[in-house]
Amino acid sequence: MEHSKYLTVGALTKYLKYKFDQDPYLTRVYLKGELSNVKHHSSGHLFFALKDKDAVLRGVMFSRNAHALKFQPEEGQSVLIEGRVSIFESSGQYQIYADSIEMDGIGLLFEKLEKDKTDLRNQGYFDDKHKKKIPEYPKKIAIISSQTGAALQDMVTTLKRRYPLVTVTIYNTLMQGSKSRTTVVRSLEEADGSGADTIILARGGGSIEDLWTFNEKDVALAVFNMKTPIITGIGHETDTTLVDFVSDLRAPTPTAAAEISVPDRVDIFEKLSQTEKFLARSIHQKITSDKNRLSTFSSYYKLKNPDLLYDQQTEKLVALKDSLDSRVTSKIRESGYRLSNAKEGVRYNTPIFKIRRGAEILDAYTANLDRTLKAKIESSRQTLGASLDRLNSLSPTNVLKRGYSYTTNEGQVVKTVDAIGDGDIIETTLRDGTVLSKVTEVRNDAGKER
Incomplete structure (x- = not known):
């Protein structure tokens, strides 16, 4: 058996990959489809499948391009892909190696729709209370x-x-x-x-x-x-x-x-028919019931002889009137007793005696207060007179009357020789007036000039 004409699977796959990579129609392809089986690998690579109603194509976008995407690829999105088609040798499957992925026009619309739907739902526009x-x-x-x-x-x-x-x-x-x-x-x-x-x-x-x-x-x-x-x-x-x-x-x-x-008018006619039957049945039952009651009343013996009804009610009215008269008389008598007792209680508990006693006590307190105030005023008057006498004895005016005087320099009382100097104008107050003097010499107790 001649084996040289047989190829290995790997050799055939390499040959096909070479053909794919050399085909100018496959080195740059533009595809439109729907994403499915989207997987974001930890390495940053993006794996997916691109499908339409007729076929499914596996795809990959390496991390160097995936990082530049302006949206997050998700299941069901309609996209436009630019890339190259080649064969992945390990599995022997052909797939698209995507360089760029963009949302298709409809895909963008759906993305906007989902955003609007979420916004309106979160703001309560879908709530039943608004319906x-x-x-x-x-x-x-x-x-x-x-x-x-x-x-x-x-x-x-x-x-x-x-x-x-x-x-x-x-x-x-x-x-x-x-x-x-x-x-x-x-x-x-x-x-x-x-x-x-x-x-x-x-x-x-x-x-x-x-x-x-x-x-x-x-x-x-x-x-x-x-x-x-x-x-x-x-x-x-x-x-x-x-x-x-x-x-x-x-x-x-x-x-x-x-x-x-x-x-539906058919339903309305059916409801009207049922209502008509119900009303007819209810009216018939009402008429039958009223006939039976009328028959019962017509056979009542008192209705056959109305005088019985009048006589009976007349007797009842007389009995009620007698009962009312008796109750009114009894009530008036009872109220009279209660009023008499109340008058006696008021007479016994009159406050006039307490008022008189209080007036006597008040008069005694008033007289006592008058005596106390008069004594207090007299004592205060005597104390005040004594204080005035003491103040009068200490008054500078009385001192001046005894021949003394006091001297001021610029409004300040002069108490020592140190308070004045040569040339100062001093004012001396006497019993009956003041004297202005000009200082020409100042000596202390030792006779020394200062």
């Missing part, structure tokens, strides 16, 4: 939708079939495209001020791009701020947009939104 009750029997319904859409005709047909009494007003609105946000918000404001009982915001199915107007935050806030109860029916049952979370009620489809906005 308004949908009227059970509306008179007027406003529909915000596109007249060119098949969903509008289905809704109108459903409303007329289920509840013909309702009046339907249609606000023809652009439901997709760059200008749709403004027109949807304007139609919401107009419908909210129209006096409608219920508003339906709906459109048929489409791609995520077609439905994206209803994922815009300003549209969701406009729905939340509506004063009129609003039902949303956007797309198909699997489509859930941001406005569905803030509306008062979410329907899976536009037709379902029309169905839940009004009652």
